[in-house]
Amino acid sequence: MSTGGREEAPSAGQAATQEAVEAVESVGRSAIQLVEDVGGIALMGLQTAVWLFRPPYRLKNLVAQLDYIGVGSIFVVGITGLFTGMVFAVQTYHAFSLFDAQGLVGATVALSLSRELAPVFAGLMVTARVGSAIATELGSMRVSEQIDALATMAVDPLQYLVVPRVVACVAMMPVLTMLFDTVGIMGAYLVAVFGMGVDAATFLGRIRTWVDPEDILGGLIKAAVFGLLISLIACYKGYNAKGGAKGVGTATNEAVVMGSVTVLVVDYFLSLLLASFWSTHAARGPG
């Protein structure tokens, strides 16, 4: 039955129901999007792995990305590492002075940096600097149809654009983490030895006593994993950007946020995994 061509305004109850439904739909869409993203990133990772070993090997692109990701991040990672080590030395010095154990400052800073802080902070810095750049660059290429043009020219965009970035990021993250470790411990040394009066031999001796090579290796492994994830996320978001300039911005934003969160979340699970791995190799346990 016709109402005479006029639509009735929804009641308050209907409006509330509509909002609730939309909220649930939003959650559902986010979950679906997350699954889609994870799946897409995984597929991109697999394709990257495949294209990594297929010629032509575009070393020039790789070197350029190594330069941009690694050498270009030296300053920001170095500054971050220096002040992280210095701040950590100040705080641990005051904490350990309560127990008259200031000699443990070096060991504590070195352990923290090598196991956790260096890979995580370096990962965050690379996410902020490199991940955003990759997403923006690839997003711009996508919305300007440059990627489509590559495909038209029988150049696989994944091999040309993604593989060098992923490889460079995986390779440079451990290097930057090593830089972070070194500069951070140097900063802690400066503060503790010259600023707080901790004995230099004690500082270094405690590092040698308490820090094991496994700690350094674990940090570097984490950094490589972080590099892989950061680059894949950034490439995925940029590669699949749509909607013009706004879409590029959204892709960049999502790449940084997702990359940062992923670094922190994955760090936890990697820590558990590595601890279990080292414990197993330390042959400690029942039996």
Next chain:
Amino acid sequence: MKLRSFVTPFKVGLFVLVAIGAFIGFYTFVHKGGLSKEDSVDCFAVFHDASGLEKKTQVLIAGIAVGEVTSITLYEGQYARIGLRILKTVKLRTDGAITKRSASILGEYVLDLYAGSEQAPLMKDGGQIVNVVDQAGMQQIFQALGKITDDIQAVTKELRNVMAGQQGSIQQIVRNLSAVSSTLDRTVAINGERLDETLGNFQRLSAQLASIASAQRGNVGEIVENVRVASDEARQALATLDQVLGANKGSLAENFASLKTTLGHLDDSLRNVQDITKRIDQGEGPIGRLVNDKALGDKLDRTLTGASTLVDRIVGMQTEVSMDVDYMWGEAAAKGYLNLKLIPKADKYYLVQVVDDSRGTPQFAFTQTTPAAPLTQEPAQQVITTTRSFKFSGEFAKTIEPATFRLGIIESTAGGGVDVNLLGNDLRFTTDLFDFNDFYQPLPRLRSYLTARFLDHFEVRGGVDDALNCDSYSGFRFNCAQRNVVAAEGRGYTLGGRELFFGGAFTFTDEDLKAVLAAAPMPK
């Protein structure tokens, strides 16, 4: 373009090389340098507690790393099997020993190894270090430290008690030793005096015996004198005899007779002397008993000692006579005291006092109605009789500087008092408390006054009498004062109550009395 294509890989390569160098340096720096299988012997030890031990925990001899922990596994379900790798250069023996030691209170542990004696065989690969000295965990250490701290506290507490406590302390011991030494000194002094007294008694006894002997010697002297007289008479007789023989031969016989009589007298005298000395020697008579009876001698000694002590006390006792007169402000009457103070020792005296108190001695009587009123009712009539009579005081006083405490009878009632001597006895604050059973006054009589002494013999004083009870005079009369004054014979008699007084006193001592008595005219 070519330069640019060269620079970029160079930068990357340089950066990577630097990072690899840093990694190698860091890795090498923290690498503990595990022991090679060829240079080491693998063995194990079983610990009850492996907490704090980790893989690669150092094994030390004299603080030098000689091995490391290679594994930590559970052993027989309840122990820790610690795998060890020890350098062969150490020459670990089968009787070696190992122990876990805390390197710091933060939980860092190391293993201390004793390689063993040279007589024991070398440890083989896979062997066990049987001698394991399990160290207590930190918790046990802290518990032990807690117990030790408690013990130390207990010891210090005991020490404090010993040093400063009241019972069994060093202070107490020192005080006891001081008291013992003081007692010893006093005993020696007292015994010394007694010894001196005893020697004095002996001296007096010997003097008396000498006196007795000298008295006896008088008899002997008399005898000797008799002998001398007899010899003179004999000489005269011989002269007479010579004359007789020469001129008067006729009376010779008579002269011989006279000589014979004289010699008989002499013989009697000598016999008497012999008899007396024999009786003395046999203890006959008072002198003989005195000389020969030891008990009598001791008795005499005691008697003389007692008499001497008594005489010493009497001679040593000082006497002080004083007369006090106070003007009682409220009564407008005088009150007099005559005091005799006997002072046997410097720290005590006896006071005998006669008091002329203007208040008199009130006596109370009740006239009961007939028939008798119930006990709860007031008596029908109350009669107060005030008798003007002397009151007497007799007090014993003991001085404990700077105070003198007195106890006894004060103004015919029981009481006591205290004198506080100030300014070298020139100022004295006195408080007396007596008359506890006065029916009329609700509170005992408290008298406090201050006495100032000048010119050795004179005193002025002032204070308050009966301070605890109500005022008795109009100037400071309170509501309750009216009942304290009764009228009789045209004047008011104060039965009691607070009033001020002032007065003076003069005092005579022994020396003064001797001088006065010596100068006083004596009746002939």
